[in-house]
Amino acid sequence: MVDRSSPPPLSAASLTLRLAGIAVVIAVVAGAFAYVNGTLDPQRLTPKKLINVLETNNGVHPGFRRNHSKGVCVIGHFESSGEARSYSTAQVFNAARTPVVGRFALPAGNPYAPDSAVPIRSLALRFNQANGQQWRTGMNSMPVFPVGTPEAFYQLQQAQSPLPSTGKPDPAAVPAFFGSHPEAGPFLAWIKTAKPSASYVTETYNSVNAFYLVNAAGQRQAVRWSMVPQAVDAPGATAPEGSDFLEKDLDQRIAAGPLRFQLNITLANPGDPVNDASKAWPEGRKVLNAGTLVLEKSQPQLNGECRDINYDPLVLPAGIEGSDDPLLAARSAGYATSYLRRTSEVSQLPAAKQEAQQ
Ligand code: HEM
Numbered sequence: 001m002v003d004r005s006s007p008p009p010l011s012a013a014s015l016t017l018r019l020a021g022i023a024v025v026i027a028v029v030a031g032a033f034a035y036v037n038g039t040l041d042p043q044r045l046t047p048k049k050l051i052n053v054l055e056t057n058n059g060v061h062p063g064f065r066r067n068h069s070k071g072v073c074v075i076g077h078f079e080s081s082g083e084a085r086s087y088s089t090a091q092v093f094n095a096a097r098t099p100v101v102g103r104f105a106l107p108a109g110n111p112y113a114p115d116s117a118v119p120i121r122s123l124a125l126r127f128n129q130a131n132g133q134q135w136r137t138g139m140n141s142m143p144v145f146p147v148g149t150p151e152a153f154y155q156l157q158q159a160q161s162p163l164p165s166t167g168k169p170d171p172a173a174v175p176a177f178f179g180s181h182p183e184a185g186p187f188l189a190w191i192k193t194a195k196p197s198a199s200y201v202t203e204t205y206n207s208v209n210a211f212y213l214v215n216a217a218g219q220r221q222a223v224r225w226s227m228v229p230q231a232v233d234a235p236g237a238t239a240p241e242g243s244d245f246l247e248k249d250l251d252q253r254i255a256a257g258p259l260r261f262q263l264n265i266t267l268a269n270p271g272d273p274v275n276d277a278s279k280a281w282p283e284g285r286k287v288l289n290a291g292t293l294v295l296e297k298s299q300p301q302l303n304g305e306c307r308d309i310n311y312d313p314l315v316l317p318a319g320i321e322g323s324d325d326p327l328l329a330a331r332s333a334g335y336a337t338s339y340l341r342r343t344s345e346v347s348q349l350p351a352a353k354q355e356a357q358q
Contacts, residue, residue, distance in 0.1 A: 058109030063349035071105030073304030090319030124311035133317035139205035150330035302351035
């Protein structure tokens with residue numbers, strides 16, 4: 001009787017051929033991964049390179065963000081005015097209230113930098129919509145970014161890297177970079193007069209990158225947004241000397257009552273640059289007052305709710321879309337790399353060490 005249940009035995013030659021076929025498939029897949037990963041092209045800018053250069057310049061502070069490392073968490077909610085409703089289906093503009101977890105921070109990667117070190121502050125927000133979708137945004141107090149591409153951002157970081165010979169950055173490198181990057185003009189004009197603020201809550205925070213609002217009819221409107229503070233400083237108030245006045249100021253103000261910001265959404269006119277964060281939009285654009293951010297509580301970042309949030313600017317609800325600004329994709333990929341590194345080091349944070357010793 002013939003056994004039809006098992007295939008005929010393979011000859012040595014056909015077995016070798018099959019194994020070779022499998023090896024070719026594996027090699028092609030590995031090659032594709034290496035290509036996507038940038039391994040095959042050492043010139044290609046990868047998220048790893050972007051984060052490595054930040055670590056070279058700032059040192060590695062385990063558990064902390066690789067940029068905007070020093071910060072504080074805030075908890076509150078957003079009250080929609082309904083004004084953005086006809087431009088976007090996003091629930092955040094339609095529901096009366098949406099809970100928010102936010103974070104104020106200083107730019108740069110040193111969590112122990114004095115608050116007066118730089119005149120820039122940032123505000124990141126995560127809106128948790130009732131339908132489960134989220135809107136995450138990271139905004140800066142600068143109106144425009146120094147550069148328009150991830151490659152230029154990387155070169156600017158490289159210009160600030162310590163030289164192996166001296167252990168210090170080449171003092172001529174940053175001026176040389178700006179000399180060959182005229183797009184930085186608007187940012188340099190702004191930074192010339194910018195002063196470190198005495199408070200996080202008296203600054204205006206800008207999306208800097210452009211996005212699209214999309215309405216129920218599928219119409220897309222290019223926008224940039226800003227959070228404009230209701231709080232004002234006493235006339236002539238300047239940042240005090242010392243390292244950590246911003247968090248103390250925030251704690252004191254919030255203990256006295258909720259702090260409010262108005263969400264202004266600026267609508268682009270046709271032809272306004274949507275893919276270049278180094279360029280301002282001309283004055284006179286229509287601005288929507290989309291609602292009010294109400295901050296009710298602050299928390300230290302070491303154990304606060306914002307600590308383990310990645311404020312990836314491309315986590316968007318239906319009704320808000322990213323633009324083709326190349327910085328957005330680079331931010332999204334770079335923040336993920338920073339997030340993976342820092343969350344794998346959480347046990348090394350000062351707060352975790354203290355808890356372990358108790
Ligand atoms: C290629 C350009 C950029 C790179 C490589 C970069 C890199 C980073 C990294 C690594 C972080 C820390 C992320 C984390 O660990 O969660 C960060 C935070 C941040 N970045 Fe950028 N960034 C870029 C451009 C921008 C731009 C254009 C803005 C404009 C608004 C911006 C605003 C922020 C803010 C607000 C935070 C703090 C977010 C938080 O509090 O968690 N960044 N950035």
